[in-house]
Amino acid sequence: MFDFAAAPVPVREDLKTAYTTMWAHFARPGAVYDGAERRAILDHARSCDDRTPDTANLVPDRIAALARTLYCDPAAVDQALVRDAADRHGEAAAVEVISLVSMLSAVDGAHRALDVELEPLPDPISGPPTGRISPGLERRRTHVPMPQGAIPSALDLVPSEAFAFQESFGPQYMTGQEMAYSDFERSPGLNRAQMELVSSRTSLLNQCFY
Amino acid sequence: MLRESAIAYKYEIDLAAISDTSIPIGIPGGNLLLELVDVLHGVSDEALADIQSALIDRLGPEALVDAAAVFGNFQMMNRVAEGSGIPIPQQAIDRESDLVTKLGLLDLMKN
Numbered sequence: 001m002f003d004f005a006a007a008p009v010p011v012r013e014d015l016k017t018a019y020t021t022m023w024a025h026f027a028r029p030g031a032v033y034d035g036a037e038r039r040a041i042l043d044h045a046r047s048c049d050d051r052t053p054d055t056a057n058l059v060p061d062r063i064a065a066l067a068r069t070l071y072c073d074p075a076a077v078d079q080a081l082v083r084d085a086a087d088r089h090g091e092a093a094a095v096e097v098i099s100l101v102s103m104l105s106a107v108d109g110a111h112r113a114l115d116v117e118l119e120p121l122p123d124p125i126s127g128p129p130t131g132r133i134s135p136g137l138e139r140r141r142t143h144v145p146m147p148q149g150a151i152p153s154a155l156d157l158v159p160s161e162a163f164a165f166q167e168s169f170g171p172q173y174m175t176g177q178e179m180a181y182s183d184f185e186r187s188p189g190l191n192r193a194q195m196e197l198v199s200s201r202t203s204l205l206n207q208c209f210y
Numbered sequence: 211m212l213r214e215s216a217i218a219y220k221y222e223i224d225l226a227a228i229s230d231t232s233i234p235i236g237i238p239g240g241n242l243l244l245e246l247v248d249v250l251h252g253v254s255d256e257a258l259a260d261i262q263s264a265l266i267d268r269l270g271p272e273a274l275v276d277a278a279a280v281f282g283n284f285q286m287m288n289r290v291a292e293g294s295g296i297p298i299p300q301q302a303i304d305r306e307s308d309l310v311t312k313l314g315l316l317d318l319m320k321n
Contacts, residue, residue, distance in 0.1 A: 008262055009271035015279055070289050077292040098293035106286035113250055113278035115258050143295030151287060154294040165290070172283035182211075182218035189272040193219050193237050195280045196212035200228045201247040202284040209298055209315055210291035 007114045018171035019107050019119070025164040026100060027122040031132050032093045032158075035124025038100060042121050045071035045101045046108075062088050063097055070101045075207035082143035092133045092158050095144050099161035106172060134159055151210065152176075173199075213309070229313045239269040243277055250281060 002019045004011040026042060029035050040055035045067040047053050056064070066085040070077050086094035111118050137145035137157050147153050152169070155162040169175060173195065178184045185191035190198075203210070216223045216237065227235035231244045246261050248254035265274050290296075303310060310316060 008259075009266060009274050011275050012272075012279075015275065066293075070293055074289050074292045077289075079295055082293060082295065095294075098290060102286045102289035102293065105289050106282040108282075109250070109285035110278040110282035113246065113281045114274070115262065141295075141297050143293065146294060146296065151291055151294075151296055154290050154296050165286075168286070169283070172279045172286075182214045184215075186272065186276055188270050190243075190269070190276040190280070191219060192215040193212065193221055193223075194239065194243060194269075194273070195276065196215050197228070197235065197237055197240050197243050198247060198277050198280040199284045199287075200212050201231075201244050202251075202281055203288055204228060204313065205247065205251040205253065206285070206288040206292075208288035208291055210288070210296065 002119060004114065004116055006116045009114075011114070012171070014171040015110075018168050019110075022103050022107060022164065022168060023119070023122045025160075026104070027125045029125065029127045029129050030096050030100075030158070031130050031160060032090065032096050034129055035126060038096075039121055039124045041067050041097055041100055042104055044068050045104055046118075046121075048072035060089060063093065066094065066097050067101050070098065071105055074105075079143050086144060091145050095155055095157045096161055098144070099155050099158065099165055103165065103168065106168065110172075130160065132159055133157060225309055226312055239265065239273065242268055246277055247281060 001023065002016045004016070026038055027035055030038055033041065037058050040053065040058035041063065043053035043055050044059055044064045047068060048071065062085040066081055069081060082094055085097065108118050134157050137147060139145050140148070145157050147156055152166050153162070155165050174184060182192060213225070221237050223236040224233050227233040227241070227244065231241060231248060235241055235244065242261065242265050245254055245256060246265060249256050249258050249261055262274055265277065
């Protein structure tokens with residue numbers, strides 16, 4: 001898994017570990033969905049060609065629509081789409097989908113940039129959903145409940161998703177500590193200005209202001 | 211953040227290159243990095259293998275891995291932003307008003 005044998009260059013071990021950790025997270029039961037349902041959500045996300053995944057019957061239509069739109073056409077995601085899913089299936093369900101699909105987009109995006117085949121999705125681990133959801137959070141001009149603060153806290157309603165999301169920053173980009181340094185650089189590798197250039201153009205083409 | 215990091219490295223950059231990639235950005239290998247993102251988004255007809263080779267020659271093999279990782283990271287961050295609907299603080303918009311205007315970013319604040 002994640003050997004990147006076909007990549008044109010060797011891939012850092014910490015990045016391979018980060019992706020392997022995400023895959024293990026995908027396979028485990030989440031707060032709302034069990035492992036098989038999470039796998040089905042990810043199958044839907046990857047079905048941009050409108051094929052119907054074999055696991056389609058495990059995912060309600062509104063959840064499938066959110067997963068697929070977020071993965072395939074993120075600029076088309078709006079409050080109505082998210083609220084359709086959240087109002088019908090719960091706030092935590094919507095947050096779990098946003099988390100899974102966003103992290104899948106990270107791993108798949110890097111694979112496309114390295115021109116290697118996408119990693120097959122992991123086999124689900126059996127067990128019931130955990131039900132662990134943070135109490136007391138509210139929507140504040142946002143699509144889903146979250147605390148005040150920057151984007152790293154956007155998934156805090158579901159602690160296991162928030163943790164997996166935040167843990168992935170360092171190997172892919174910078175840790176929170178590294179973010180404090182405008183002259184951070186990977187040596188050998190890109191410096192921060194070069195990394196910010198990639199992030200800026202990516203966000204612009206995704207039509208994402210943030 | 212790009213502006214601050216460019217200052218830290220004493221690069222004289224033209225931020226307009228983020229929206230018009232025909233403009234030299236003023237960062238070593240910068241226009242190749244922009245081209246890589248454009249190829250991945252399907253807005254450039256260049257061959258991915260050609261851009262990868264050029265990046266490796268210019269910045270080294272580790273740079274290609276870093277670029278792929280950052281590209282992936284922001285595929286994730288952009289989706290979390292769109293999905294959660296996290297608002298942009300008005301003070302951030304005001305602070306970067308020249309950049310917001312130059313890149314036409316107000317058009318993106320649709321949600």
